[in-house]
Amino acid sequence: MNMNTREKGAQKEQQVCACLLSEGVEILERNFRCRQGEIDIIGRDEGYLVFFEVKYRTGDRSGTAAEAVGSAKQRKICQVADYYRMIHHCAEDTPIRFDVVAVDGERVHWIKNAFSYVLR
Numbered sequence: 001m002n003m004n005t006r007e008k009g010a011q012k013e014q015q016v017c018a019c020l021l022s023e024g025v026e027i028l029e030r031n032f033r034c035r036q037g038e039i040d041i042i043g044r045d046e047g048y049l050v051f052f053e054v055k056y057r058t059g060d061r062s063g064t065a066a067e068a069v070g071s072a073k074q075r076k077i078c079q080v081a082d083y084y085r086m087i088h089h090c091a092e093d094t095p096i097r098f099d100v101v102a103v104d105g106e107r108v109h110w111i112k113n114a115f116s117y118v119l120r
Contacts, residue, residue, distance in 0.1 A: 009056060012103045016041065017041060020041070020101070025044065028044065029042040036080045039081065040052055048096060049095065050096070052099050052100070052101055053101070053114075069115070096117070098115050100115075
């Protein structure tokens with residue numbers, strides 16, 4: 001039976017969560033959605049509130065998974081992060097980080113601090 005893209009994505013996201021948990025990350029939310037968009041995983045790592053974008057690619061024909069998080073996607077993630085921080089009353093000085101977890105085939109590559117906060 002063939003898995004559709006959404007099922008495959010959910011499976012890879014589950015794999016990433018297991019990997020992050022094994023590295024000591026506390027998972028706070030998965031698939032956080034609001035009007036501005038979605039963040040795949042939100043967690044705590046080394047004192048940071050971390051917003052994780054999970055990207056999956058079966059091959060590198062259309063570039064690596066990490067390359068798929070362009071500037072428009074980064075802006076959208078930052079907007080959603082702002083909303084999350086507001087509704088959870090996070091202090092202004094809460095250290096935040098934006099990580100990308102790239103899954104290329106079966107290889108998981110966690111890129112800490114993959115991009116900086118981007119204003120709208």
